[in-house]
Amino acid sequence: MTGARAVVRMRAVQAAFGLAVLVLVLRLGQVQLVQGDRHRAAARAERTEQVILPARRGTIYDRNGVTLALTHDVYHVGVAPNELADPQADVATIAKQLGLPRNVVRRQVRRAYGYFHGPFTSTQVEPLRHLRGVHLSGELVRFYPDRDLGQPVLGRPAADGRSASGIERVLDSLLSGRDGRAVVLRDPQGRRYESPSRRGAFPVPGHDVFLTLDAGLQEIVERALAEAVDRFQAEGGDVVVLDPRSGEVLAVASRAARGAATASAFTAIFEPGSTAKIFAAAALLLDGVATPGALVWAERGVYRTGRRTIRDEHPHEWLTLRGVIEQSSNIGIVKLTEPLAPAVLFGTLRDFGFGTPTGVEYPAESPGILKRPDEWSGTTKASVAMGYEVAVTPLQLAQAYAAIANDGVVMQPALVREIRTPGGRTVYRHVPEPVRRVVPAAVARTLRDLLHGVVYRGGTGQTAALSSYEVAGKTGTARRVGPGGYIPGSYTASFASLFPAEDPQLVMVVKLDDPKQGYARLTAAPLSRTVLEQVLGAKTGALDHGRLSDRRGLSLPGVPMGAGTVPYIVDWPPPASEPADGARAVPDVAGRSLRDAVRHLHRAGFRVRLDGWGRATRTDPRAGATAAAGALVTLFAAASGPGQ
Numbered sequence: 001m002t003g004a005r006a007v008v009r010m011r012a013v014q015a016a017f018g019l020a021v022l023v024l025v026l027r028l029g030q031v032q033l034v035q036g037d038r039h040r041a042a043a044r045a046e047r048t049e050q051v052i053l054p055a056r057r058g059t060i061y062d063r064n065g066v067t068l069a070l071t072h073d074v075y076h077v078g079v080a081p082n083e084l085a086d087p088q089a090d091v092a093t094i095a096k097q098l099g100l101p102r103n104v105v106r107r108q109v110r111r112a113y114g115y116f117h118g119p120f121t122s123t124q125v126e127p128l129r130h131l132r133g134v135h136l137s138g139e140l141v142r143f144y145p146d147r148d149l150g151q152p153v154l155g156r157p158a159a160d161g162r163s164a165s166g167i168e169r170v171l172d173s174l175l176s177g178r179d180g181r182a183v184v185l186r187d188p189q190g191r192r193y194e195s196p197s198r199r200g201a202f203p204v205p206g207h208d209v210f211l212t213l214d215a216g217l218q219e220i221v222e223r224a225l226a227e228a229v230d231r232f233q234a235e236g237g238d239v240v241v242l243d244p245r246s247g248e249v250l251a252v253a254s255r256a257a258r259g260a261a262t263a264s265a266f267t268a269i270f271e272p273g274s275t276a277k278i279f280a281a282a283a284l285l286l287d288g289v290a291t292p293g294a295l296v297w298a299e300r301g302v303y304r305t306g307r308r309t310i311r312d313e314h315p316h317e318w319l320t321l322r323g324v325i326e327q328s329s330n331i332g333i334v335k336l337t338e339p340l341a342p343a344v345l346f347g348t349l350r351d352f353g354f355g356t357p358t359g360v361e362y363p364a365e366s367p368g369i370l371k372r373p374d375e376w377s378g379t380t381k382a383s384v385a386m387g388y389e390v391a392v393t394p395l396q397l398a399q400a401y402a403a404i405a406n407d408g409v410v411m412q413p414a415l416v417r418e419i420r421t422p423g424g425r426t427v428y429r430h431v432p433e434p435v436r437r438v439v440p441a442a443v444a445r446t447l448r449d450l451l452h453g454v455v456y457r458g459g460t461g462q463t464a465a466l467s468s469y470e471v472a473g474k475t476g477t478a479r480r481v482g483p484g485g486y487i488p489g490s491y492t493a494s495f496a497s498l499f500p501a502e503d504p505q506l507v508m509v510v511k512l513d514d515p516k517q518g519y520a521r522l523t524a525a526p527l528s529r530t531v532l533e534q535v536l537g538a539k540t541g542a543l544d545h546g547r548l549s550d551r552r553g554l555s556l557p558g559v560p561m562g563a564g565t566v567p568y569i570v571d572w573p574p575p576a577s578e579p580a581d582g583a584r585a586v587p588d589v590a591g592r593s594l595r596d597a598v599r600h601l602h603r604a605g606f607r608v609r610l611d612g613w614g615r616a617t618r619t620d621p622r623a624g625a626t627a628a629a630g631a632l633v634t635l636f637a638a639a640s641g642p643g644q
Contacts, residue, residue: 053179091105094131177206207427212417222255250506266395274475274520295320403439404439405504408441461497463525476494491514493523499532505548510527591615
């Protein structure tokens with residue numbers, strides 16, 4: 001019995017063992033054959049990871065190739081202390097390259113894994129790439145060499161929950177490029193290692209964009225506006241500069257009293273006041289109602305029509321249409337436009353671009369306000385003739401004055417001059433686009449002559465006059481509107497100018513919000529003169545000096561030196577003293593801030609490419625070397641300490 005029981009037990013154990021083996025085999029078959037793909041994928045996922053390779057965002061340049069926005073490679077540095085070949089020497093190298101104190105680096109490498117966020121430039125980390133135990137993780141960041149220059153126009157790409165703005169938003173699909181994909185290896189600590197053989201799709205960089213802006217002129221305009229806002233204690237202001245022949249925006253600046261840059265030149269509207277009288281004059285000339293010599297009784301400064309009283313700042317008796325524009329007579333322009341049908345005045349303003357967006361490449365542009373004639377009240381026509389009950393943006397007003405400068409043809413404003421592929425192929429180039437002819441060329445010349453008299457024939461714009469070249473323009477001082485109507489003692493001062501008067505190359509609109517000195521002749525007009533003086537002295541590419549007339553400005557009796565006149569500006573040194581090929585020495589900018597270094601090189605006549613950021617360290621070609629005017633100089637910069 002005992003032997004039989006032993007046999008039974010043995011067979012039971014064998015059966016159980018056999019069953020267990022069978023179950024194990026079936027399970028192995030299930031794992032390897034049925035679920036093999038899933039487990040292989042899980043194993044790969046533990047040691048590999050698919051990552052997105054971000055595309056390099058396209059660079060934004062000004063019209064001359066000056067970099068305004070670019071994408072930088074930056075790096076974060078990790079250190080595995082147990083992998084360092086020579087910890088003491090490696091710590092010294094890391095501290096030197098990253099610009100960090102040695103004790104900070106030592107403290108980090110005493111940990112299981114040291115980490116330095118930075119970010120650090122490629123120049124800083126290059127000597128660290130071959131150090132064992134040092135691990136670099138790269139990142140692309142958007143960088144603006146001059147953080148403030150043209151900032152509202154450039155805008156910012158969307159990031160960290162912030163919406164995109166400006167050109168970065170309008171051209172985002174072109175600038176952003178196409179991301180790539182890759183598979184990276186991970187060690188047990190989770191650190192990533194690039195595997196070239198596992199790269200999927202390569203990233204495609206974005207297109208490069210060349211704007212119509214001139215960086216030199218933009219800097220002049222921004223500085224002059226900032227100084228004027230502070231000097232006149234204004235609530236803010238705008239300056240727009242256009243090329244009247246092409247419609248290209250050469251400079252645009254907007255500023256609030258607190259110092260913040262805004263985009264109000266595109267988005268904020270104001271009543272243009274007397275700067276709009278020239279368009280009423282255009283309607284009079286077009287309709288044959290008046291000529292420049294047509295006389296009107298100016299009522300000695302006070303005119304009552306119905307229940308309304310219209311006043312002039314200075315009383316006048318008889319004035320011609322020319323005199324009405326020069327003296328900015330409200331009474332004169334209202335009486336002269338009385339025979340005009342409302343539809344004629346409306347049509348002229350509409351043709352000049354009022355009440356409709358300009359179509360410039362900027363998001364959320366305001367169309368302004370211009371009511372249809374069937375919505376006008378009994379006083380609207382008189383108000384519109386004086387520049388009230390109509391509202392414009394500074395850009396719209398500049399576009400309208402540019403039509404006068406361009407022999408009566410309205411041009412489509414543009415901010416984008418050229419778009420190129422990453423390989424350098426041009427896929428878009430701005431072509432001047434006429435919108436419509438508003439007035440015949442002869443009428444436009446007459447209007448320019450009227451505007452010339454505002455500055456040089458005893459008009460309200462004398463403080464904008466130059467003694468070197470002649471300027472044409474019109475002042476405007478309009479009451480400002482608040483929630484309860486017009487604000488007592490609060491004005492918008494504006495000045496629209498054409499330079500030079502005979503063959504305009506620049507059209508500029510200057511607007512100051514509530515300057516404490518009030519009238520445009522004391523604020524906006526001198527600001528226009530300041531900008532033009534600096535443009536002439538800076539030899540910016542925005543002006544074709546070959547087209548400028550050598551004729552000096554008219555003499556202005558009664559206008560003190562410094563209130564609208566400047567000495568004649570000449571080049572120095574004389575052209576004969578420069579090398580025939582335009583070569584000049586590269587200036588030494590080492591130690592300067594990045595902004596100052598870039599500006600210094602630009603003023604010396606060179607284009608600049610940046611490598612790194614922080615403070616300038618050196619240039620290629622080196623300082624003191626000779627290079628041709630317009631040559632590309634590489635500016636190297638590095639952070640000067642921790643946190644940079």
